[in-house]
Amino acid sequence: MRRAVPWIFLAACGGGTDAPTDRPMTFGGDRPVQLQVPSDFSDDRSYPVVMILHGYGVSGFIQQTFLGLADLANTHDVLVLAPDGTIDGTGRPFWNAGTRWCGAATCPDDVGYLGGVLDEVIATWPVDEARVSLVGHSNGHFMSYRMMCDRADVVTAIAGLAGLGPVDPCAPSQPVHALHMHGTADAVVPYGGGDWGGVTVPSAVESVAQTATRNGCTGAPTAGEPKDLESQLPGAETVVAITGGCPADGAADLWTLEGGGHAPSFSPAFVPELTAWLDAHARVR
Numbered sequence: 001m002r003r004a005v006p007w008i009f010l011a012a013c014g015g016g017t018d019a020p021t022d023r024p025m026t027f028g029g030d031r032p033v034q035l036q037v038p039s040d041f042s043d044d045r046s047y048p049v050v051m052i053l054h055g056y057g058v059s060g061f062i063q064q065t066f067l068g069l070a071d072l073a074n075t076h077d078v079l080v081l082a083p084d085g086t087i088d089g090t091g092r093p094f095w096n097a098g099t100r101w102c103g104a105a106t107c108p109d110d111v112g113y114l115g116g117v118l119d120e121v122i123a124t125w126p127v128d129e130a131r132v133s134l135v136g137h138s139n140g141h142f143m144s145y146r147m148m149c150d151r152a153d154v155v156t157a158i159a160g161l162a163g164l165g166p167v168d169p170c171a172p173s174q175p176v177h178a179l180h181m182h183g184t185a186d187a188v189v190p191y192g193g194g195d196w197g198g199v200t201v202p203s204a205v206e207s208v209a210q211t212a213t214r215n216g217c218t219g220a221p222t223a224g225e226p227k228d229l230e231s232q233l234p235g236a237e238t239v240v241a242i243t244g245g246c247p248a249d250g251a252a253d254l255w256t257l258e259g260g261g262h263a264p265s266f267s268p269a270f271v272p273e274l275t276a277w278l279d280a281h282a283r284v285r
Contacts, residue, residue, distance in 0.1 A: 027120045028083060031113060033060070035121060036073040036080035048131035049121060050278070051081040051114065053140030055162075057092040060084050063137055066263070068271045076275055079125060081117060085110065085139075097142035098168040100199045110143060115151045122154070130283040133157040135274070138189060138262065141180075142167070145207070148176045156249070156283035159274060162189050162262050164201045175215040175250025177281040180208050181238075183230075183260025191256075204254060212243040212252035219244025221254070230260045231267040248284040253277070 026032045038047070050072060054063035060082030064070055073080045085093040086108045096102050096110045118132060132154055136144035141163020148158050152172035159179040182204040184191045193203035202210060208221075224240030237259060243252040257264060264270075 023124050024120075027081070027117045028113065029116075031083070031086070033081055033083040033117060035125070036082070038073050038077050038079075040077075043126060046126045046128040048076075048078045048128050048133065048278075049081065049118065050076075050078050050133050050135060051083070051118065053083075053095060053114075053134060053136035053143050054085065054093065055136075055138030055140050056094045059093060063140065067135065067137065067274075068266060069135070072275075079121065079127065081121065083114065083117060095139050095143035095146075097139060097146045097163075098166060100142070100167055100197060100201075101139070111146060111150045114143075114147060115154060118151070118154050128282075129154075130156060130285060131278075133159065133278050135278075136160045136163060138162045141165075145170075148172055148178065148211075152176050157278060157281045159277060161264075162186055164189060164193055164196075164204065164207050167199055167201055170210075170214065172214060175247050176211075177249065177251045177283075178208070178211045178215075179251075179253045179255065179277055179281075180204055180211075181229075181255045181257065183257040183262065183264060185259050186262045188262040204256065208241070208243065208252050208254040212246065215246055215250030215252055217243045217246035217250065217252055219246070224253075227255065227269060227273055228267050229255070229270045229273065230257050230264045232265045233257075233259050249282075251281055 025035050052064050054060050064082050085095045088094050096108050134144040134147055141160030142165050144158040144160045145165035147155050149166050149170035149172050152174050157177035161181040182191050191204050193201045221241040221243050224242050226236035227238040228236045229238045239256045241254040
């Protein structure tokens with residue numbers, strides 16, 4: 001992918017909307033999502049896929065804009081999907097990421113839905129199957145963990161902000177690269193985990209440690225170069241921890257935004273740093 005510069009929060013806001021071939025552009029059946037395609041799309045190459053998963057109560061369009069990824073298809077030569085979750089009893093879209101969200105009234109099979117969308121795109125477009133990534137925020141980050149557990153056959157990397165997990169048993173079929181980003185002052189999804197709305201959730205550190213164990217990492221975390229991702233905090237507030245001894249297709253990294261909240265005010269460095277991480281973490285086949 002080529003690098004580019006950028007409340008909780010995929011739809012057709014970036015990339016081409018007219019099919020460059022006779023390939024389908026809309027996926028998901030009765031929950032349609034439009035595929036965003038680079039304007040210079042060519043049938044002669046394969047493309048990474050990035051699926052953006054919104055937070056609770058907002059749309060994919062809002063999430064993509066908030067993250068600074070509105071034109072990701074064009075700036076990074078990727079196929080982009082930004083699906084919307086189903087509507088809960090209060091009229092807000094959400095993802096069923098497991099125990100915390102699956103109530104008696106509605107329990108959508110979002111693993112089946114999102115996995116089915118990815119399967120359809122891979123079957124009909126020239127996809128680089130070593131680079132199928134999820135980028136999620138909050139509830140979307142929880143959902144990314146759920147997909148890592150249940151669809152590791154397709155999902156090769158997840159990069160999430162302000163979520164935790166997984167909250168249910170997890171047994172991925174193979175390693176999945178994982179980047180966990182979280183603010184220590186998050187008042188919505190606590191960095192330290194614990195009891196959260198009646199459900200026990202792991203902390204950010206525990207979430208990454210559990211992923212590292214599942215991926216087969218054998219080393220301890222080491223410090224990377226600090227990053228300046230939050231424009232309202234002075235200096236390079238983001239502490240980087242990279243788990244050592246991980247397999248080539250199973251990184252487990254933690255970016256801790258010291259003093260950062262649930263919905264950061266991103267600095268211009270955020271999108272380049274995020275996309276550089278995705279660039280560097282393909283599945284080794």
